[in-house]
Amino acid sequence: MDQVTGMATSGTGHSRLADFREITKVRLALSVVFSAIAGYFLGADSPEIGALALLSVGGFCMVGASNAYNQIIERHLDAKMHRTKNRPIPSGRMSVALALTIAIVMTLVGVFLLFLLNPKTAFFGALSIFLYVCVYTPLKTVTPLSVFVGAFPGAIPFMLGWVAATGEFGIEPGTLFMIQFFWQFPHFWALGWMLHEDYKRGGFKMLPTGKRDTGTAVQIIMYTLWMLVISIIPVFGITGSLVLSVPAAVLIFLMGLVMLWFALRLYERRDRKSARSLMLSSVTYISLIQIIYVLDKFIMQ
Incomplete structure (x- = not known):
C-alpha cells in the first residue's frame, strides 16, 4: 500500500x-x-x-x-x-x-x-x-x-x-417531480426490506417503522397508490402543457396496478423475495412510464 x-x-x-x-x-x-x-x-x-x-x-x-x-x-x-x-x-x-x-x-x-x-x-x-x-x-x-x-x-x-x-x-416540472418523489418510497423501502440486516450493521434506519412488519408494508402500499394517481394526473388536462393521452394513461395505470400487486404480495408474505420483486418492478415502472410519456408526446399528440 x-x-x-x-x-x-x-x-x-x-x-x-x-x-x-x-x-x-x-x-x-x-x-x-x-x-x-x-x-x-x-x-x-x-x-x-x-x-x-x-x-x-x-x-x-x-x-x-x-x-x-x-x-x-x-x-x-x-x-x-x-x-x-x-x-x-x-x-x-x-x-x-x-x-x-x-x-x-x-x-x-x-x-x-x-x-x-x-x-x-x-x-x-x-x-x-x-x-x-x-x-x-x-x-x-x-x-x-x-x-x-x-x-x-x-x-x-x-x-x-x-x-x-x-x-x-411551473406545474409541469412540478408534476414530473411529484411522480418520481412518490415512486421512491416503495422503491427504497423494498430495497431497505431486502437489505435490512445489512443496513442494521451499518446503523442505517431505512424502514419507516424500523422493522419488516405490517406497518412498513402498509406504508409501501399507500405510497404506491399515491404514485399511481400522480402518474396519470396529466390525462385530466390540469397540468399545463404537460399532457397525457387516454391510451397512454390507461397503459401507465395498468403498469401501476402491477406494481401495486407486488406491494400487496409483500404485505401478504413479508419476505425478501417479495421485496426484491417489488424493487425490480419499481425500476421497470419508472423507466417505462418516462418512455411512454415521451413517446406519447411525439406520437399521440
Whole structure:
C-alpha cells in the first residue's frame, strides 16, 4: 500500500477505472441521466443535441459527485456492511483525498455545464447535491425520515430535464417531480426490506417503522397508490402543457396496478423475495412510464 496516496500500488488501469465507476455509481448515475433526458424531451419544442450533451454530462457529474461525497462520509459504516465493505475507500484501494478530489471536480464541472443551459438548471442540480450529501446522508443513521428527505433530491432529475429545456419551473416540472418523489418510497423501502440486516450493521434506519412488519408494508402500499394517481394526473388536462393521452394513461395505470400487486404480495408474505420483486418492478415502472410519456408526446399528440 502506497502511504502517500493510500491506494494499492499493484492496481491496474482497469481496476482504477472500476474504482472510479464504483465511487461514482455509474449505473445509478446513468439511470438518473435517463430521467433527465426524458424530462428534457417533454419540455423541449425542438430538442437540441448540444443541450442534451450539456444536460447528460452535467447531470452525470452531479450524481457522480453526490455518490462520491456519500461514500467519503459513510466510509466507516460501509466497512461494516457486507454489500459495501469492498467499495474503493473502505477496502483501501482509494484514498479519501482522491475521492474528495473526484467529487469536487465533478461538482464544479457539473454546475458549470448545467449553468450553460440556464441558471435554474444549475441551481436545482446544486440543490440536489446539497440535500443528498448534507441532509439525507447524515440523517440515515438518525431517523427513518431520511428516506423522505432523500426523496427530494432523488425526484429532481425528471423535473430537471424540463427546466433545462424551458428555463422555467411551473406545474409541469412540478408534476414530473411529484411522480418520481412518490415512486421512491416503495422503491427504497423494498430495497431497505431486502437489505435490512445489512443496513442494521451499518446503523442505517431505512424502514419507516424500523422493522419488516405490517406497518412498513402498509406504508409501501399507500405510497404506491399515491404514485399511481400522480402518474396519470396529466390525462385530466390540469397540468399545463404537460399532457397525457387516454391510451397512454390507461397503459401507465395498468403498469401501476402491477406494481401495486407486488406491494400487496409483500404485505401478504413479508419476505425478501417479495421485496426484491417489488424493487425490480419499481425500476421497470419508472423507466417505462418516462418512455411512454415521451413517446406519447411525439406520437399521440
